[in-house]
Amino acid sequence: MAGNKNRREHRHATMADVAAHIGVSRQLVGLAFRNAPGVSAETAARIFAAAEEIGYQPNLAAQALRREGSKYIGVAYHTSHSSTEELLPAIYKEAESRGYKLVLSAISHDRDDQEAINEIIGHRCDGVILISSSLPISRLKKLATSIPLVSLSRRVSGVNCGVVASKGESGIFDAVKYLISLGHEAIAYVDANEMFDHEFRLQGYKTAMKDAKLKPSIKTISGDYIESAGAEAANLFLSAGELPTAIVCANDQIALGLAYAFQKAGVKIPKDVSVIGYDDTIARLPFLDFTTVHQDAVELASAAVSDLAERIEGKKSKAETYLTSAKLVVRSSTAKPR
Amino acid sequence: MAGNKNRREHRHATMADVAAHIGVSRQLVGLAFRNAPGVSAETAARIFAAAEEIGYQPNLAAQALRREGSKYIGVAYHTSHSSTEELLPAIYKEAESRGYKLVLSAISHDRDDQEAINEIIGHRCDGVILISSSLPISRLKKLATSIPLVSLSRRVSGVNCGVVASKGESGIFDAVKYLISLGHEAIAYVDANEMFDHEFRLQGYKTAMKDAKLKPSIKTISGDYIESAGAEAANLFLSAGELPTAIVCANDQIALGLAYAFQKAGVKIPKDVSVIGYDDTIARLPFLDFTTVHQDAVELASAAVSDLAERIEGKKSKAETYLTSAKLVVRSSTAKPR
DNA sequence: CAGACAGACTAGCACGTGCTAGTATTTTGT
DNA sequence: ACAAAATACTAGCACGTGCTAGTCTGTCTG
Secondary structure: HHHHHHHHHOOOOHHHHHHHHHHHOOHHHHHHHHOOOOOHHHHHHHHHHHHHOOOOOOHHHHHHHOOOOEEEEEEEOOOOOOOOOHHHHHHHHHHHHHEEEEEEEEEEEOHHHHHHHHHHHHHOEEEEEEEEEEOOOOOHHHHHOOOEEEOOOOOOOOOOOOOEOOHHHHHHHHHHHOOOOOOOOOOOEEEEEEOOOHHHHHHHHHHHHHHHHOEEEEEOOOOOHHHHHHHHHHHHHHHHOOOEEEEEEEHHHHHHHHHHHHHHHHOOOOOOOOOEEOOHHHHHHOOOOEEEEOOOOOOOOOOHOOOOOOOOOOOOOEEEEEEEEEEOOOOOOOOOEE | HHHHHHHHHHHOOHHOOOOOOOOOOOOHHHHHHHOOOEEEEEEEEHHHHHHHHHHHOOOOHHHHHHOOOOOEEEEEEOOOHHHHHHHHHHHHHHHOOOEEEEEEEEEOOOOOOHHHHHHHHHHOOOEEEEEOOOOOHHHHHHHHOOOEEEEEOOOOOOOEEEEEEEEHHHHHHHHHOOOOOOOOOEEEEEOOOOOOHHHHHHHHHHHHHOOOOOOOOOOOOOOOOOOHHHHHHHHHHHHOOOOOEEEOOOHHHHHHHHHHHHHHHHOOOOOOOOEEEEOHHHOOOOOOOOOOEEEEHHHHHHHHHHHHHHOOOOOOOOOEEEEEEEEEEEOOOOOOOO
């Protein structure tokens, strides 16, 4: 009895409370909140005023349970990737404009992709966006059969999902071409073989070098979005004796680590070595001002959400790839060769 | 008719489906999934096997709706703070061990604290953890009356919520003391006045300098967790002519920006200037290896979740502050004065 | 002036689960 | 051997909302 009363006291306001407060039916409050026809303007105003007064907030669990579609999009992402910092807000905005709410599910050392996805499915999201997911293709295929799916920043093939990523090969290609136009010939590339889509960026480098009949020089490092990997690469170059005149890195974080290690060793950027990154996340910070390849978070988010929305609405279900622009942004970490 | 059928086909499996599959009641499946007594081991095994086969995942919305407490903890956080990268996984782990799931709600440029909190309330979370929330005290007070609340990494007073933060004043105090022990006298501090709790860290610096009868030198910069702010500070020092022999920064990101700008200008660290950060996020990366003040994410997360859990269980409701350790970690960015 | 119609509102079921209150069936105690 | 108790299971309501199918009042039409 006491427990029951206690519960009543501490529970949040419901539509019924709002309705009772102004003497209308619960259903009418529902209509008003859904902007459905059949509510007089005057009554609607009273309903919203009452809701505000009692502090009513719709119960999302009840909505998701009852509605045909939950109107949720699940997003599984890594907390440690700097590129998601910009991606998430952009996805929020894009999803909201289409009437979707987001269910965020973090992936980290202690929480793998599958756990993150299970939670999303538990929320009965209408669709899922996986950012840089490391899920094996076989699981992705299976997942795609049970829920609309978009793989963001990881290009997969043979899976019936949307794929959205920036066109790494052309971004890196342009970067190398630019260096060549500056007069560089000894252009090295730092490849991060644990990073998704690294092979496309690498390919852009190889193609550009081949086109110019230059000898490629590739340093492959482990780790993905890790500054220390970049520093490690820098030390490889330093200990090898012969320093290239320009170095292209698979992403900004690697470029930062590399640049930092170089500066520390007295190697000046861009005077001694030109450095280019990829992503335009930290590269854009004024103190770094690195030349990099810009990956537009808004464009990526927009493409991912709109593709997913079409899948949710049943307009498509087959594999489809959308590669967003990857534009070279020239800043102050590049100059003519020494 | 067709639409109805379609819905049936595409909906996710429910407990009823699992039950029908092996010929038991829906309730028994519920008991099994809740690990409640009254299910024979043999039947439980059959139930789980069937669930696995059909791909059943509990509907979290239905659970949250029906259960007395939703068993959710809402977490509002900024995507752009590097310290949350470690905090989130730690909170996940801690919450999970207490039987809570997380509802993440991001705060960004386009999505303010209030929006994030409204979503959390919409999910009927049992409690909220606000990380570095910029909500005005008046709103915090109001919020604390309606839901158990913990403010993480922002010290507030006069609000009936739990407060968990690292003890900035003692961390910075120790850092300055250490520099003094190395022989430094010209020790400057870079204050970020938009960062929460910056005043405590600043106070630690002032106290340590006063104790040693040294003249404090403070550069205040705008922005909070921004590398560029650190670079800006470095340029202030450089243009001022007289360089201090040691600089303590309000956080790691500022220290990185500052160090980078110094290196670029040919100022060696630690030979010319010793630099200390705070947070031990990027400072710990091998390529930086900065001396810093370690803020333990696991300790912070543990304190925040356990305080919140007690509030949810009604064991406390008044303001309570828990300051976690802030331990100086000596690495290679500090040395004797030049 | 009756009938059709539109606007404003209400009734009642359904979503998938948790939980209390049961009912059979087997085991235990004396 | 018979009641008591434990075990294994089922019945049915409730959570807060969306949605279909109503009802009621008043106005328009011919």
